[in-house]
Every structure is written in C-alpha cells, then in structure tokens.
Amino acid sequence: MHAQELFQALPKVDTLLNHADFAQTNKTLLKPLITKHLQELRQEIQEIYTKIKTQDSAHSHTQSAPDSHAVAQIQEKIHNLNQTIQNAYNALFTPTLVPVVNASGVVLQTNLGRSVLSEEVAQKLLPLITRYCTLEYDLDKGTRSSRYTHANALFQTLFQTDYEFLVVNNNAAAVLLILQTFAKNKKVLISRGELVEIGGGFRIPEVMKQAGCELLEVGATNKTHLSDYENALSAECAMILKAHKSNFTQIGFCAEVRMQDLSTLAQKIGVIDYYDLGSGYVSGLESLPHAHYTSQNSQEPSLKEIFSAPPSLLSFSGDKLFGSAQAGIIAGKKELIENLKKNQLLRALRVDKLCLGVLQASLEVYLQNDFDAIPTLHMLRISPNFLLSRAQEFLKILRPLESMYNFEIIKVDSLSGGGSLPDMKFESYGIAISAKAFSCTQLEERLRRDYSIITRIIADKVVCDIRTLLDGDETRIFEALKSLAEK
Numbered sequence: 462m463h464a465q466e467l468f469q470a471l472p473k474v475d476t477l478l479n480h481a482d483f484a485q486t487n488k489t490l491l492k493p494l495i496t497k498h499l500q501e502l503r504q505e506i507q508e509i510y511t512k513i514k515t516q517d518s519a520h521s522h523t524q525s526a527p528d529s530h531a532v533a534q535i536q537e538k539i540h541n542l543n544q545t546i547q548n549a550y551n552a553l554f555t556p557t558l559v560p561v562v563n564a565s566g567v568v569l570q571t572n573l574g575r576s577v578l579s580e581e582v583a584q585k586l587l588p589l590i591t592r593y594c595t596l597e598y599d600l601d602k603g604t605r606s607s608r609y610t611h612a613n614a615l616f617q618t619l620f621q622t623d624y625e626f627l628v629v630n631n632n633a634a635a636v637l638l639i640l641q642t643f644a645k646n647k648k649v650l651i652s653r654g655e656l657v658e659i660g661g662g663f664r665i666p667e668v669m670k671q672a673g674c675e676l677l678e679v680g681a682t683n684k685t686h687l688s689d690y691e692n693a694l695s696a697e698c699a700m701i702l703k704a705h706k707s708n709f710t711q712i713g714f715c716a717e718v719r720m721q722d723l724s725t726l727a728q729k730i731g732v733i734d735y736y737d738l739g740s741g742y743v744s745g746l747e748s749l750p751h752a753h754y755t756s757q758n759s760q761e762p763s764l765k766e767i768f769s770a771p772p773s774l775l776s777f778s779g780d781k782l783f784g785s786a787q788a789g790i791i792a793g794k795k796e797l798i799e800n801l802k803k804n805q806l807l808r809a810l811r812v813d814k815l816c817l818g819v820l821q822a823s824l825e826v827y828l829q830n831d832f833d834a835i836p837t838l839h840m841l842r843i844s845p846n847f848l849l850s851r852a853q854e855f856l857k858i859l860r861p862l863e864s865m866y867n868f869e870i871i872k873v874d875s876l877s878g879g880g881s882l883p884d885m886k887f888e889s890y891g892i893a894i895s896a897k898a899f900s901c902t903q904l905e906e907r908l909r910r911d912y913s914i915i916t917r918i919i920a921d922k923v924v925c926d927i928r929t930l931l932d933g934d935e936t937r938i939f940e941a942l943k944s945l946a947e948k
C-alpha cells in the first residue's frame with residue numbers, strides 16, 4: 462500500500478459537509494470539526510511513511526512495506542469517520558457541568574461543588590437574578606451604596622458582634638487580601654504545624670509569597686508554645702497568623718497555642734492577630750451520638766464561641782460547614798475592615814449578586830436556628846436510625862432488580878470532607894451492590910460515566926451511602942441499575 466492510496470481514501474471536506482449523514486447539522490460548526498479530523502488522519506498517514514523512509518535510509522536500498530497493522534487502523538478510522546465527526550458534533554451541545562448523584566458519603570466534596578443549597582434558599586435567589594436589584598443602590602437616599610452592606614447586619618446579628626463583615630470570592634482570596642493589606646514587605650508569624658496545604662494547591666506559604674510577606678516560622682511541626690512566638694517577635698513583624706488545621710489532624714505528642722492567647726500577645730505588642738478558620742462552623746453538630754472523633758484533641762471551634770473573644774481579624778469559607786455559596790467571609794474590627802476596603806485588590810476579588818443573594822438567604826435560615834434547612838448540616842445531623850429505615854425503603858425499590866444484582870444493607874462511616882472535620886466519622890448505612898454480570902470496578906465506572914452516579918467500592922462491592930442521597934436519588938440509582946442490566 463502506497464501513501465498516496467491512503468491519502469486518496471480520505472474524503473474531501475466538501476463531500477463530508479454535504480453528506481446525507483450531516484443533513485441535520487449546523488454547517489458553520491461542522492466544518493472546523495471535519496477539517497480537524499481530516500488533518501489528524503493526514504498526519505497519522507504521514508507518520509507511517511516517514512517511519513519507513515528513516516528505516517530505509519538506515520538500511521540502504523531496501524524498500525520496506527508500511528506497518529500493516531497501522532495501515533489497517535487508519536482504514537478503520539476512515540471507515541468510521543462520519544460517526545466520529547457526528548460524536549464530536551454532538552459533544553458540542555452536551556454540557557459538562559451537570560448534576561450528579563453523590564452516593565459517596567462525603568458530604569462536602571470540592572470536586573462535586575461542595576455545599577448543596579436548599580430549594581428554599583434557591584427560590585429566594587431567583588427574583589434577585591431575573592430582575593434588577595439593589596446590589597449597590599440605596600433606595601432611601603436614591604444614591605449609590607456598597608455591595609458589602611447586604612450581608613453585614615445579618616452576620617452581626619447572627620454572631621452578636623459589632624465586628625464588620627466583608628465578603629470576597631473565596632477564603633483563599635480572603636487570606637490573600639488580608640496578608641497583602643497588612644503585611645506586605647513585612648513578617649508574618651505562623652506555627653510550623655500550620656503551614657498547611659488546603660487542597661487544589663492552596664498552600665499558606667505560597668499565598669504569603671504572593672502577598673509579598675515574609676514567613677516567620679515558629680515552633681516545631683508537632684509542638685508550638687507561646688514562648689516560641691514571643692521570642693520571634695521583632696519590629697518588622699506585622700501579624701500573627703493562626704491557620705486552622707481544617708483537613709488534617711495531629712495526634713500524639715503535639716501542642717498548639719490557643720488563638721485567644723495569641724490575640725493577647727499580639728494586642729500587647731501592637732501587631733495584628735488573624736485567624737484563618739477555614740471551614741466556618743456555626744452550630745448544629747454538638748453532641749451528635751452518631752458523630753465520633755477519632756482523636757479528642759481537635760474539637761472544631763464554633764464561630765459563636767470564637768466571637769465571644771474574637772481575634773482582630775478572622776476569615777472562613779462560605780461553602781464548607783457554613784453550607785452556603787462559595788465565598789470568603791472576613792470579620793474584623795471596623796478600622797481593619799475599612800483598610801481592606803481601600804485595597805485596590807478587593808475589586809478583583811469582589812463577589813456578585815448571586816453569591817450575596819445566596820449568603821443573605823442562608824443567613825435568614827441561620828437566624829431562625831433552622832439548621833436542617835442547611836443541607837450540609839442536615840446531612841451531617843441525620844441519625845443512623847433514620848438512615849437505616851431509608852435504606853430499607855430503598856431496598857424495596859430495588860427488589861425488582863434482584864435477579865441481576867445482589868443488594869445488602871451495610872454499616873458505613875460517612876465523612877464531612879472538603880477540608881473540614883478531618884477526624885470525625887459519622888455512622889451511616891449504605892446499600893452494597895454487586896452485579897451478577899460484571900465486576901464491581903465495571904459497575905462503579907459505568908454508574909459514574911453513563912449515569913453521573915458517584916459511589917465507593919468497599920470489599921469488592923459498590924456502596925451507595927444513604928447519608929448524602931438527596932430527594933429522588935434512589936429512583937435515579939434504580940433506573941440506572943435497571944438500564945445497565947438491560948444493555
């Protein structure tokens with residue numbers, strides 16, 4: 462087979478463009494796809510023949526045949542070209558940001574969008590985004606106002622504080638803004654045990670560098686004492702930072718200094734004390750009989766407790782345990798917040814009306830003490846007994862599929878996840894599934910790829926943890942298993 466023959470087997474762009482197979486397509490979108498696929502094939506053919514040429518020039522005067530397997534592959538690709546192009550065309554109209562069923566038992570998953578919002582909160586958002594709103598407008602005065610006023614009063618009421626609140630894009634942005642405003646070209650004291658990576662590559666030392674601060678590490682990885690901070694203080698020092706160990710835990714021979722003691726020290730010598738809290742836990746998870754710490758030394762501090770003796774500045778995420786929109790919520794003394802507002806960087810970190818609308822609606826829910834209306838908290842609070850009865854109901858739904866699968870209720874542990882409560886396990890129940898016709902890895906993969914259902918594999922079974930299932934998810938899982946077995 463000569464190269465020329467293969468090249469000739471390639472259809473022309475216009476032939477494909479006018480092919481009956483593509484009668485229903487938008488030609489403007491189709492043409493670049495055709496060009497791209499033909500170009501790729503041409504290149505592959507070229508490569509086969511370039512290979513022979515280099516071989517032949519090494520062994521003079523021979524003329525080798527092209528790799529017949531490679532040629533067959535190209536012929537196959539040409540044969541399937543219309544279908545390949547049609548698939549690529551269909552993919553153009555298939556969104557990649559789609560809902561999934563989270564049967565993993567991990568309540569907060571950054572990869573799955575962290576906190577889920579309740580219908581109630583979502584309903585309140587709708588009129589704010591489908592109509593004009595008072596984002597930066599004062600109705601009484603008829604003048605411009607600030608977008609930062611909206612959540613402020615609600616936050617103040619919730620935490621019973623006169624601190625001011627400022628909302629930015631996420632907590633990473635809050636850390637950056639605070640460091641850059643108060644500690645640029647200066648030193649920031651932080652314990653060696655808190656130089657953490659939060660996930661997604663967010664590392665405290667890197668953010669410090671970005672903000673132009675110099676890191677002054679104190680203490681040892683496992684133990685830091687107040688005297689370590691005292692001894693390290695110098696004139697170039699602008700801030701003492703404490704970062705909450707949100708996604709890991711230390712057990713054994715370890716010690717850290719309480720924020721309150723750091724605040725006292727900072728205020729004595731006139732530097733800023735800042736607590737990066739991470740998860741932002743308000744209330745609702747105290748004394749749950751089904752939630753167990755694997756170690757006792759890292760009880761999650763609640764924002765309500767922290768506000769009884771607050772540091773000068775603190776920040777937390779809006780979409781971790783707070784259970785609302787992606788945001789970084791900064792609270793601090795009035796004059797410090799004023800300084801943050803003057804930083805030009807704030808403009809690049811500002812939140813939109815969607816975020817503020819969601820936060821406002823969530824705050825209203827918090828003010829009614831209705832923790833179960835915050836899905837993140839609700840899911841963590843559900844008792845194992847309730848989950849067991851839900852698992853039994855689910856089993857009834859699944860019964861018609863028993864000739865194709867084995868189902869069994871098992872005890873599992875759910876996790877909070879998303880960089881929160883790293884050493885807490887929540888007793889839960891799951892349905893363990895094994896298919897008679899395929900393996901557990903195949904079942905896990907097909908549920909995920911074909912039906913957007915995320916499960917876990919435990920002891921060679923695919924497990925759906927009941928704790929993270931939302932209304933209607935049982936039916937979705939049933940339909941998926943049914944259609945998989947029928948394929």
Ligand SMILES: *Cc1c(COP(=O)(O)O)cnc(C)c1O
Nearest residue numbers: 631632633659705707738739778
């Ligand atoms: C999660 C976390 C962050 C980052 O917050 P995002 O809202 O994800 O940007 C920063 N610091 C701590 C301690 C965290 O736990």
